[in-house]
Amino acid sequence: MNVSGLMPGILPRLPPGWKVSRRVVVERLYSLVVADGFERRGMRRLHVLYANSIRVARDTSLNMVLEALENDLQRYTATATSEMTFLHAGVVGWRGRAIMVPGCSLSGKTTLVREMLRLGATYYSDEFAVVDDSGLVHPFARPLGIREDFFPAQTNYTAENLGASTGVKPLPLGTAVLCSYEAGARWQPALLSQGQGALELLANSVAVRCQPHQTLRRLQKLVEHAVFVKGARGEAREAAASILNQSCAEEGWGAA
Amino acid sequence: MREQQFPRARQDCLSREFGDEVLVYDLQRNVGHCLNSTAAATWRLCDGNNNSSQIAGTLSRQLSVQVDESIVQLALDQLGDAHLLVEREAPTEHPSRRVAIRRMGIAAAIALPLVTSIIAPTPAQAASCLHNLQACTSNAQCCSGLCAPAVHTCVGG
Incomplete structure (x- = not known):
């Protein structure tokens, strides 16, 4: 994330039963780029979400991008889990x-x-x-x-x-x-x-x-x-x- | 030559028994099949060494009822259509389901063979995101990640 203070909005969107992991190597890395607050004429302020290097969502609404994060996390959990x-x-x-x-x-x-x-x-x-x-x-x-x-x-x-x-x-x-x-x-x-x-x-x-x-x-x-x-x-x-x-x-x- | 003439079940599929039915998953085509009891029993006997008449004879002994060869042919047709048999070079003309039913009579002792198939979903298909051409209000809702703003419809992907 390029700005702080977003975690309280993200935590409720994590898959049910999530836990903090101490592992330093992760299987999937999300990056959230929040648009800056400056309005420029003729330019849309877009928030962008990446999973590893793939763009998952790009939208003017941060809430919609967080919704995409939630959906993608759930889909990934459902696909990548081999124990269930x-x-x-x-x-x-x-x-x-x-x-x-x-x-x-x-x-x-x-x-x-x-x-x-x-x-x-x-x-x-x-x-x-x-x-x-x-x-x-x-x-x-x-x-x-x-x-x-x-x-x-x-x-x-x-x-x-x-x-x-x-x-x-x-x-x-x-x-x-x-x-x-x-x-x-x-x-x-x-x-x-x-x-x-x-x-x-x-x-x-x-x-x-x-x-x-x-x-x-x-x-x-x-x-x-x-x-x-x-x-x-x-x-x-x-x-x-x-x-x-x-x-x-x-x-x-x-x-x- | 013998292998081309006599039906042989594919060995590269996963199968699991559910009561007297068998669920078969074709790893090459990503298709699942449910074989009812008659189709499953026929499939098990397709070892490349028996023709339909011999399979009918074995089934009759196993099930303690007279199994007509046309039933076996019908099962082989369905199994072949589902790609669950090693391909035969020259498919022969077999009686239709209607003919088989007529030959069996109304009060048949065994069920008509039935193979039901589904294509296994991709992860995106088996998830609650909106598919192409469904109405949307944001990119986040679409499996493709793209909600066309002019028409509010998921596109791409």
Whole structure:
């Protein structure tokens, strides 16, 4: 950084669970060049962020550049970590098991996670399911990035802002919910086989191309006792209630 | 010659069993495949030493049901289309899925072979950044790092 005093704004943007390292050699070095305060006619004041020697972001808004830092750090963590497998998915804890909502951006997974939190679930993540060698799902509890009415800009909320608590303990996967939003659709999901479900998770594995062995091994452990359901959902509130009810019902998803 | 005629499973793919299904990851093409029980059983028997008739016979013994050769042909077609077999030089005409179903009859004892495939995502595809042509308000939101200011759309990358 070419100016001091920015760290308080950067620390909340570091990936959940970050720690200070004493290592002198780093794998990725970020450089933030903040534009000086002098206005010059016909010139835009641009703040620039580099990762190693590659420019990651350049914008007149420092906040946007810090947002790029946050996104890039999360993406890098998800790709470079070999001890864990990162799946692109929202996760909540419910009755001792994880409910996972895999999906790409704008698929509505954060909305569904938010509704499940309102109904009493515990927050684990709205972005990544982090899976260890035993197939347990760890929290990656960054603030929920909520897009209001599909406006591209996000507003961040902590789980506590939404009246929910954040999970700490790793959980086995109970249910994986594969859904897409369809206006007016009634949530009537179909059950998927374990293999089909694992394939869907593979499609949301961040680092499968560079870590295929670990990814497949951890997926096999992850899905051992999991149920997979797939379907179109209408309003998130209705689907969330149904998912939580059926995830803990004795007859489970057999009646779905 | 024998290798060209008899189906042989590729050995350079990763595979893991999920119940009676098999998940196969093609390291060369970065494609994942899910083989249902019938396709998986057929794939396991593709050792380059058995033709479809012999595979059908072995499957019949393993599963204790009569497995028609057309089922095996259908499985081989799907496995071939998914590039999970060592390429055969001259592909032969095989019955379609519809013909195979007709031959099996309605009350089949085993599932029709099915191979489902997906292309493995790149890290950017499997992350919550906005892809090209999606609406944006800043560069930071785009996977490409470039939000075109005039149209507020992610471009490049």
